[in-house]
Each structure stands twice: as structure tokens, then as C-alpha cells.
Amino acid sequence: MRLDRSAIERVDRENMLKLLMEFPDQCRDAYRLGLSVELPRGFREARCVVITGMGGSAIGGDLIRCALREAAAVPIIVNRHYRLPSFVDEKTLVVGSSYSGNTEETLEAFDEALKRGAMCMAITSGGELAEMADRAEVPLIKIPQGYPPRAALGYTSIPVLTALVRLGFAPNFDLTGQLEEALKVLEEMAEELNPDVEDNPAKEIALKLHGKLPIIYASQDLEAVAIRWKGQMSENSKSLAYAGILPEMNHNEIEGWRHPEGLLKSLHIVMIRDPEDHERVRMRMEITKGIVRGHADGVTEVYPRGRGELAKLLSLIYLGDFVSLYLAALNGEDPTPVERIGVLKKKLAEGGKWPKSLG
Amino acid sequence: MRLDRSAIERVDRENMLKLLMEFPDQCRDAYRLGLSVELPRGFREARCVVITGMGGSAIGGDLIRCALREAAAVPIIVNRHYRLPSFVDEKTLVVGSSYSGNTEETLEAFDEALKRGAMCMAITSGGELAEMADRAEVPLIKIPQGYPPRAALGYTSIPVLTALVRLGFAPNFDLTGQLEEALKVLEEMAEELNPDVEDNPAKEIALKLHGKLPIIYASQDLEAVAIRWKGQMSENSKSLAYAGILPEMNHNEIEGWRHPEGLLKSLHIVMIRDPEDHERVRMRMEITKGIVRGHADGVTEVYPRGRGELAKLLSLIYLGDFVSLYLAALNGEDPTPVERIGVLKKKLAEGGKWPKSLG
Numbered sequence: 113m114r115l116d117r118s119a120i121e122r123v124d125r126e127n128m129l130k131l132l133m134e135f136p137d138q139c140r141d142a143y144r145l146g147l148s149v150e151l152p153r154g155f156r157e158a159r160c161v162v163i164t165g166m167g168g169s170a171i172g173g174d175l176i177r178c179a180l181r182e183a184a185a186v187p188i189i190v191n192r193h194y195r196l197p198s199f200v201d202e203k204t205l206v207v208g209s210s211y212s213g214n215t216e217e218t219l220e221a222f223d224e225a226l227k228r229g230a231m232c233m234a235i236t237s238g239g240e241l242a243e244m245a246d247r248a249e250v251p252l253i254k255i256p257q258g259y260p261p262r263a264a265l266g267y268t269s270i271p272v273l274t275a276l277v278r279l280g281f282a283p284n285f286d287l288t289g290q291l292e293e294a295l296k297v298l299e300e301m302a303e304e305l306n307p308d309v310e311d312n313p314a315k316e317i318a319l320k321l322h323g324k325l326p327i328i329y330a331s332q333d334l335e336a337v338a339i340r341w342k343g344q345m346s347e348n349s350k351s352l353a354y355a356g357i358l359p360e361m362n363h364n365e366i367e368g369w370r371h372p373e374g375l376l377k378s379l380h381i382v383m384i385r386d387p388e389d390h391e392r393v394r395m396r397m398e399i400t401k402g403i404v405r406g407h408a409d410g411v412t413e414v415y416p417r418g419r420g421e422l423a424k425l426l427s428l429i430y431l432g433d434f435v436s437l438y439l440a441a442l443n444g445e446d447p448t449p450v451e452r453i454g455v456l457k458k459k460l461a462e463g464g465k466w467p468k469s470l471g
Numbered sequence: 472m473r474l475d476r477s478a479i480e481r482v483d484r485e486n487m488l489k490l491l492m493e494f495p496d497q498c499r500d501a502y503r504l505g506l507s508v509e510l511p512r513g514f515r516e517a518r519c520v521v522i523t524g525m526g527g528s529a530i531g532g533d534l535i536r537c538a539l540r541e542a543a544a545v546p547i548i549v550n551r552h553y554r555l556p557s558f559v560d561e562k563t564l565v566v567g568s569s570y571s572g573n574t575e576e577t578l579e580a581f582d583e584a585l586k587r588g589a590m591c592m593a594i595t596s597g598g599e600l601a602e603m604a605d606r607a608e609v610p611l612i613k614i615p616q617g618y619p620p621r622a623a624l625g626y627t628s629i630p631v632l633t634a635l636v637r638l639g640f641a642p643n644f645d646l647t648g649q650l651e652e653a654l655k656v657l658e659e660m661a662e663e664l665n666p667d668v669e670d671n672p673a674k675e676i677a678l679k680l681h682g683k684l685p686i687i688y689a690s691q692d693l694e695a696v697a698i699r700w701k702g703q704m705s706e707n708s709k710s711l712a713y714a715g716i717l718p719e720m721n722h723n724e725i726e727g728w729r730h731p732e733g734l735l736k737s738l739h740i741v742m743i744r745d746p747e748d749h750e751r752v753r754m755r756m757e758i759t760k761g762i763v764r765g766h767a768d769g770v771t772e773v774y775p776r777g778r779g780e781l782a783k784l785l786s787l788i789y790l791g792d793f794v795s796l797y798l799a800a801l802n803g804e805d806p807t808p809v810e811r812i813g814v815l816k817k818k819l820a821e822g823g824k825w826p827k828s829l830g
Binding site for chain 1: 519525526527529540542543544545551556557558575576681683701702705706709712713716718722724725727728730731737751752762802804809812819
């Protein structure tokens, strides 16, 4: 399959490609939203930030956590659950993040945060979460409606990142400079990775992954990238994928590359490399590659662009997003509909409205 | 294969089975160690606990984090990296955890914690970490030598859990009662899951997983169990395994159960169920099972014993440990040696001693 524009259009009936091409603009607009939200001075006293959300919204939290890994003055914790961690109290800043505003896990956790008297803010395109924030008179970042949540990653991450930097939680993080670099890199990539470009690394990777189970390995610093690739392959390409993190996988998973014997050749490894990973992690990547290469179908290495954390993270994520689109085409799947997530919601609704406290 | 004692003995040349059978005693002894360590009163003021360690030691941190999920008054963060999170300062309690005492990631992170003036304590059987703790005159929990790190999980978790409870970080956690229940449950299980018992759930599960790629699904509250099963299958059974967490996997991974088509029937799902999981998570488990069952080789459900968090976590972990031993036998692998982790260490050593600051 040639993976040209017509091949994409055949499956991409709701135009995921367009959203992907507009991603740099989305990030620019998202920054503006993060600059304009009013933030109480008291939020600066928070001892910990908890971003509570699921799926496409939670990954925004991971992106923030990884971008600020060298800069955050307080712990930034992503909570993917109905329940809020027990330590959350009035000295914790809780960010409720749900693109639709109707994610039941997020609503329950945010409701609990309000009850505990935590400092609260919300980010959503509307729904119940917007109403809760309005009723409680807490800051609300209102993002545009109409996207599949995973295609709104710029909107679910950059405004909160901007707010956290404005609140002083990352004193040495040059957000303006980092974002400028990231936008430049993303715009270049949109030119290079779109379907009209034949000699295209995203297409090449998708062709390698087609029919294989992708295993994504990244360093701890780039964990958000591995989670995103896995998620986009599941939702866009309708393909399972799994992830492992270095150095941790060197302490257990690497021993697993012996069984089940007949299956390993159906696994294709994507190694997310960063020339600025910790010196020993870079060595570990090389040694790991040598150990597993012969057992797997193959190892494909990918590299970030730019120098700042944000450019690196976003460039690797953007590459993965394109790969997932091409892999969807190879799988004959429309990248946009997520039918089973719909089935889940419908069946859960039969169990009654949730959270009950909001019923 | 009958998986009786002689079948195990054929592969288990370094007697992992013996360590497994002694696990309840290990937990009892570990509690004693946690009670006897002297702890500075100042540690009570910590705003956050960071447990830094890798592999078999890090999973001890996950176990603590999950056990205290409803009780912890401060964030408990497990750090699997050379680098320490940027927020760690003199108000953070850092626990350096390395069974051998020579894990280079842990040594570098612990060295950094000392430099930043964090409150520090160490848990190890010796090595460089013990020397660092002695030199810095910080509390050191000395655990017995001679175990493969993953077989010392009682020693790497319970003393730190005990110390954290003693320091007041989990005011409503009844450690004595929870541990008593857990020990009773583990002793029963040792009777029921050992190779002399023919009608044995651990053997049954191993037989189902043999030749398949295990996918472990658990609720967020039992995340440590999923990580442990995956790790034990890698290290003991020399088999890859992957894990997914609910509710998060309902927001992405569930859509992936369509491709690669030819492969899905080679994946066997283990669902870690808990009758006391969040009401909606229990519903999600049922719906998820219905959606994926027809695509996978099969779904095997396992349940915890006991009522307290500790009994539940440890009983599920203990079951997984036995499963990994039987799966090792089915794979014809000696569960103890971890040859590649040795190769990694040797090759890393060629790159020079690490951390350099300790050279």
C-alpha cells in the first residue's frame, strides 16, 4: 500500500488527518488560553499538584510531568482513577482535566477534591465539569469543543503547563522559549510527515509495525511518549501495543525475551532514543538493543527534534501520531471512531448515573 | 507435565521454591526489622516520601504505595531512575532501597538526595549503599544477604512500610492487624499452592499461560500486583508479559484488541479482581471481559484473600510468584539465574565505575 493521500482518505472518514495537520496551531492557541486564565495568588502555596483525568486528558498530565521533570518545585502527580489519593488536602492543587467534561472518574475525583477543600481548577470543553467549576467558583480553562479527546492534546496540556509555570512551580523553565522551539519543530514535521510526502519516516515505521505487536521502549524522562504511542496505536490504529521504560526494564523485562518462543518474532520494538538521555541510560539502550534484536522482528529507533524538553516530547509524540494514522490505514480502520469506549459508556450508564452525588 | 515436586526440582537448581515457601516467615522477620530501626523525630515533618530503587526493590515501594492508598497523609512516590525528581529538598524523606546495595541508579539518586539535604534513610543488605548511609549517619535498615532481590520482597517492603507508619504518615492504618491477617493468609496459601498439591490453582494458571503472552489487568488500587506478576514472569519464567490498569485501559487499550489479528489468540488475559474494587471498576471489569474474551486465548480471573489492603496485595503477589515458578518449569527454565541482567552489569562496568562521584 502506498499510503498516499487517497489511501488515508479511504479510511479517515472523519478527517483525523486535518486535526493532526492543525496540531501546531492548536498548541499556539492553547498557550493563549493558558496565559489568559485568572489564577488566585493562594494557589502558589500548594505543596503538590494532582492532575486528575483519564485517557486523552491524562496523557496531557504526563506530558506536563515529563516536561517539568528538571524544573518542578513540587510533586506533579497524575491520577487516573475515581478515587483521589488520600493525601490530597487544602494544601494540594487539584486540576480536574476532562476534554468532554463528562468523564465519570474525573467528576468523582474532582467532586472529592472540592469537598476536601483542595485548591481546585478545571480544564474542559464543557459538560458537567464546567458546571462544577462554575458552581464552586474555581478557575476554569475552557477549551474548544468538537475534537476527539486524544486529538486535543495541545489543549489538554499546554494551558495547564502554562498555568503551573505562571504560578511559580517551575522557576527555571523558559516556557516561551521552549514553546517557540516546539512550534517550529512541529511545523517542520507537518511538512515532512503528511501523506503527500512519499519518502516519509512515519510511513516507514507504520509499514514495519503492520501485522506486528509494537513494543515501545523509552527512557523514564520520556515516559509520556511511550504512553502516548501505545494509546494512539490502540485508539487510532485499533492495534494493541505495549510499553517498557528504561532503566527499569533492564531489571526484569529484558529476561522475558525468551518465551513464548514462537511469538517473539511477531513483536517489533520501537526505541525512543534521546542523545541527551542520562549517559548510562544511553549505554543501556545500546546494550538492550544488542540483547533483544535477534529475538524480536526488529528494532526501529526514533529520535526527538529540538533541545528543550517540550520540543523533544512533542516532536516524538507528533511522530507517533502520524505513525498511528498510517497504521490505521494499513489495518483498514477509520482512526476516529472508538466504538468500544462508546459501548462501555452505554453499559455503565445502565448501572445508573455516576457519580451518584451529582445525580 | 504434572508440575509435581520433581518437575520443579529438575529446573529449580538454586531452590527458588524454598525461598517462596519461607516467604511468610520472611515477612514476620521483616516486621521486626522495621520496628527496631531508630528514626529521627524530624522525619515526621516530611511533606513527601520518595522511595528510590529499581526492579525487585522498587516493587517494594509500589507495594507500600498501594497498601497505604487510603491512609497516606503525604505523597509516596516511587522513583525508578538515576535522577531524583527536581522537587526533592530538605522537606522530603528519601528512602534509598537496593537489595544488593550496589544498584547504580539507586546509588546516584541517593547520593543526590544527601547532597540536597533531604531527610534520608536506606534499606539494603550491604554494599555501597550501606556504606553511604553509615558515612552520612542516616538510618539504615540492614536486611539479610543471600537472596535474589525479587525473592526478598518481604524484606524490601515491610520494614519501610513499618517505618512510615511509625513516623505517623498513615495515622489510620492498623499495621499490626493487617500484617497478622496477611501472614495467616500467606501461610494457608503456602500449604495450598506448593508442588505437592495436585489440585492447585497456581499450576492451573501456569498451564493456561504456557505458550501464550500473558496480559495482566488489575485495578489502579492493585497496580503493584500487576507490576509484580509481569516482573516475576520475566525474571522467573523468562517469559514476556504485559500489564494494563483499569479504569485507564478502558480509555484506550480496549480499542486495540482488533490488531494484529493473527496474534490476539496467542494472548491470555489474567484479570486481578477484587470484590471491594470501586463499584464502577467492578462493572468495568465485567464489561471489559465481555468485550475482549472472544479475541484473546482466554480470560482467567484471580481473587485476593483477606480484607485488609496488605493481605489482598500480598496474597495476589504470592499467587503470582507460584504461577511464575510453575511457568518456569513449563518453559524448562531455571527460575533463579538472570543471565542478561548480569551481562548488562558487566557491559556497563566496562563503561567505568558509576556513579562517578563515588569512584
